[in-house]
Amino acid sequence: xxxxxxxxxxxxxxxxxxxxxxxKCGHEVVQVYSRSEESAKQLAxxxxxxxxxSTKSIIQTADIYIVALKDSVVDQVLSQxxxxxxxxxxxxxxxxxxxxxxxxxxxxxxxxLQTFSKKxxxxxxxxxxxxxxxxxxxxxxxxxxxxEISNSVTVLDSEKRKSLHIAAVFACNFTNHCYAMAAKYLxxxxxxxxxxxxxxxxxxNKVQHLHPKxxxxxxxxxxxxNIINAHLEDLKEMPDLxxxxxxxxxxIFEYHQEKK
Amino acid sequence: xxxxxxxxxxxxxxxxxxxxxxxKCGHEVVQVYSRSEESAKQLAxxxxxxxxxSTKSIIQTADIYIVALKDSVVDQVLSQxxxxxxxxxxxxxxxxxxxxxxxxxxxxxxxxLQTFSKKxxxxxxxxxxxxxxxxxxxxxxxxxxxxEISNSVTVLDSEKRKSLHIAAVFACNFTNHCYAMAAKYLxxxxxxxxxxxxxxxxxxNKVQHLHPKxxxxxxxxxxxxNIINAHLEDLKEMPDLxxxxxxxxxxIFEYHQEKK
Numbered sequence: 001x002x003x004x005x006x007x008x009x010x011x012x013x014x015x016x017x018x019x020x021x022x023x024k025c026g027h028e029v030v031q032v033y034s035r036s037e038e039s040a041k042q043l044a045x046x047x048x049x050x051x052x053x054s055t056k057s058i059i060q061t062a063d064i065y066i067v068a069l070k071d072s073v074v075d076q077v078l079s080q081x082x083x084x085x086x087x088x089x090x091x092x093x094x095x096x097x098x099x100x101x102x103x104x105x106x107x108x109x110x111x112x113l114q115t116f117s118k119k120x121x122x123x124x125x126x127x128x129x130x131x132x133x134x135x136x137x138x139x140x141x142x143x144x145x146x147x148e149i150s151n152s153v154t155v156l157d158s159e160k161r162k163s164l165h166i167a168a169v170f171a172c173n174f175t176n177h178c179y180a181m182a183a184k185y186l187x188x189x190x191x192x193x194x195x196x197x198x199x200x201x202x203x204x205n206k207v208q209h210l211h212p213k214x215x216x217x218x219x220x221x222x223x224x225x226n227i228i229n230a231h232l233e234d235l236k237e238m239p240d241l242x243x244x245x246x247x248x249x250x251x252i253f254e255y256h257q258e259k260k
Numbered sequence: 261x262x263x264x265x266x267x268x269x270x271x272x273x274x275x276x277x278x279x280x281x282x283x284k285c286g287h288e289v290v291q292v293y294s295r296s297e298e299s300a301k302q303l304a305x306x307x308x309x310x311x312x313x314s315t316k317s318i319i320q321t322a323d324i325y326i327v328a329l330k331d332s333v334v335d336q337v338l339s340q341x342x343x344x345x346x347x348x349x350x351x352x353x354x355x356x357x358x359x360x361x362x363x364x365x366x367x368x369x370x371x372x373l374q375t376f377s378k379k380x381x382x383x384x385x386x387x388x389x390x391x392x393x394x395x396x397x398x399x400x401x402x403x404x405x406x407x408e409i410s411n412s413v414t415v416l417d418s419e420k421r422k423s424l425h426i427a428a429v430f431a432c433n434f435t436n437h438c439y440a441m442a443a444k445y446l447x448x449x450x451x452x453x454x455x456x457x458x459x460x461x462x463x464x465n466k467v468q469h470l471h472p473k474x475x476x477x478x479x480x481x482x483x484x485x486n487i488i489n490a491h492l493e494d495l496k497e498m499p500d501l502x503x504x505x506x507x508x509x510x511x512i513f514e515y516h517q518e519k520k
Contacts, residue, residue, distance in 0.1 A: 013477060072486050094479075094487045113455065115463055115477045119470065126458050154455075163449040166491050170442035170501075171456045172463045173478035174508045175435045180472035180515060182430035189423040195373065195414075196431045197468055198386050203375055203432045204464030208457055210379065212440035217273060217375045218433035219354075226332050227354045231426050240511055241430075247507050248434045251500055255440060 001148060007031045007059050009077060010068035011039040013116035014091050016046070018068065021124045023047055025148050031059040035073070055080035064089060066110065071095050078103050087138060093165025096158040097132050108133030108142050111161055112150070115172045124149045130156040130164065181241055188238065213256070220252035261408060267291045267319050269337060270328035271299040273376035274351050276306070278326065281384045283307055285408050291319040295333070315340035324349060326370065331355050338363050347398060353425025356418040357392050368393030368402050371421055372410070375432045388412040390421055441501055448498065473516070480512035 003026050008015045011034035019029050032051040034040035044051035052058060058065075058081045067090040069077060074090065083104040090100060091110055100107035109132040114122060129146040132155065133139035139155065146153040156164070179200060183193040206215040219227040228249055235242035263286050268275045271294035279289050292311040294300035304311035312318060318325075318341045327350040329337060334350065343364040350360060351370055360367035369392040374382060389406040392415065393399035399415065406413040416424070439460060443453040466475040479487040488509055495502035 070482060070484060072484055094490060113459055115459060115466065115475070117466065117470065117475060117477065119474070120466055122462065128455050128458060152455075152458075160449065160451060162490070162494065163446070163451060164455065166494060166505075167442040167446045167451070167456060168459055169478055169480075169491065169505070170438045170445065172459050173476065173480055173512065174438040174441075174504075175460070175463050176467070176472050176476050177480075177508055177512045177515070178430045178434040178438060179467050180476065181434075181511070182427040183472050184515070185430065186423070186427045189420065191420060191423060191427070193471065195388050195412075195424065196427060198388060198412075199373055199375060199428055199432050200435070200464050200467060202382065203435050204460050206375065206377065206380060207436070207439050207460060210377065211453065212436050212443050214379070215375075215377060216433065216436050216440065217377065218429055220429075220433055220437075222330060224330060224332055230354060230422070231429065234422065234426060240514065244434075244507065244511055245426075245429070247504065248437055251441075251504055252433065252437045254500065255437070255444070 001026075001144065003027050004063040004145075005030045005061065007033070007062035007065045008043070008068065009033045009058065009065060009081075011036070011043040011051075012068060012070075013118055014112070015066070015068035016043055016118050017116045017122060017124075018066065018091065018110075018112065019043065019047055021149050022145075030062050033058050033077075035077070060084060062086065066091065067100075074099065087141065089142065093168065094162055096162075097134065098158070101134070106134065106138050108138050109158070109161065110142055110146065111156075111165075113164065113168060115176075125151050128152040128154065130154050130161055132157060132161065181244060185235075185238065185241060216252065216256065218252075220249040221256050223253045261286075261404065263287050264323040264405075265290045265321065267293070267322035267325045268303070268328065269293045269318065269325060269341075271296070271303040271311075272328060272330075273378055274372070275326070275328035276303055276378050277376045277382060277384075278328065278351065278370075278372065279303065279307055281409050282405075290322050293318050293337075295337070320344060322346065326351065327360075334359065347401065349402065353428065354422055356422075357394065358418070361394070366394065366398050368398050369418070369421065370402055370406065371416075371425075373424065373428060375436075384409045385411050388414065390414050390416040390424065392417060392421065441504060445495075445498065445501060476512065476516065478512075480509040481516050483513045 006029045008019045029047045029049050032044045037053050040051035064087045085105045087106040088104045089108045089110045097109050111130040112127050114127045129150045131142040266289045268279045289307045289309050292304045297313050300311035324347045345365045347366040348364045349368045349370045357369050371390040372387050374387045389410045391402040
């Protein structure tokens, strides 16, 4: 397998895990750029490579540039950089591939569908990776790269990738917020978050096999008004939780009334 | 360990799993009551025991009666039955223990904190069980029973148990609904739910170690308006999802603005 020289533009959660994994597979990360010196240095140290916080100093000699920035700053950063028609790839769920077309003739997307935190290692083999590119040749290159690190690689266009990202926001970010609200409530009652961990694990395990519609339990699906009203009453001192409780309970009930 | 004769009042998810587990430990389930003949028969067959759908025919000779009914029908069912001061125990997170005081001199609560579905086996050893009783003697009996089937047994009063139940609704029922909404959205785009499963598993695994506040990722925590507005626009044909997306995103952002 051909080994490439990578430049990482961005040093956040995705950049940290993806660059580490590519390096493990024998590729070289020649530079890390970040707007934050702390992040740039931290990732460069981890990879034992150079870093810069100036877009003017982004290296010219990489084979592939991986953009793992917050969507809203991508344009601002890339417009200050020369790519000499090298392969430029972003990792965003939501941005269309074509946002890169003004910077180079060779571009694509490399989207790993996972929640990354710097503190936590992940097994890339199990992470679905979705790729897209502006030419067959670039697509093949990205597919080969993705297959080196993951067992699940799919070519997906920008429109479908955006849909996938929306679903991922529900399944991951919103789910995690439900955990956070549970934790906040328990803490207000001086009960430890620990006691919910087996329940959280089983809730996720169930839908590894069942469809979530089959897996649902609890008062909202039965629309058990006694319980729901008692819970809403108990939550009156935490109006943020009360509002969420109310809207999600209604949504559960309505969803389970829909035709199968 | 003393072996008891149990009568199960209720034949739903909790009754099914708890009765099966107690039988495995050598206790005897002498009868199952349910308002639904189908459920009563199904559980009685599984346990190879008798069933009834008439409250008048609830057996007089059990040592312990376990009530695993929807809260709203408990009174209606129990008021038609004689318990002769036997130990009467309910499994509800939300009902205070004292609702049982008018039926017998011996009563308590046995609350396993887990999401049960008939189709899916669970490992009781890992399930936290919370007990409460009206006397030391009854409490000891319930603690011993709980310790037979679980490694995590805690005595907890009705008020704290209700708080725990509210937190569990967030961590389990609302979480599962986030999975369901993700599935619904993907299905509308002809994408398979399967591709979210590794993400769902990792989202739950992360909080086995991290606090959910540390584990959060995604556009809402950054309040990345480009992405959030594009997502809301995409969801306009599914107003139920759009509304949830909006309210949960706001809640995430506000929560992460709160003082640590």
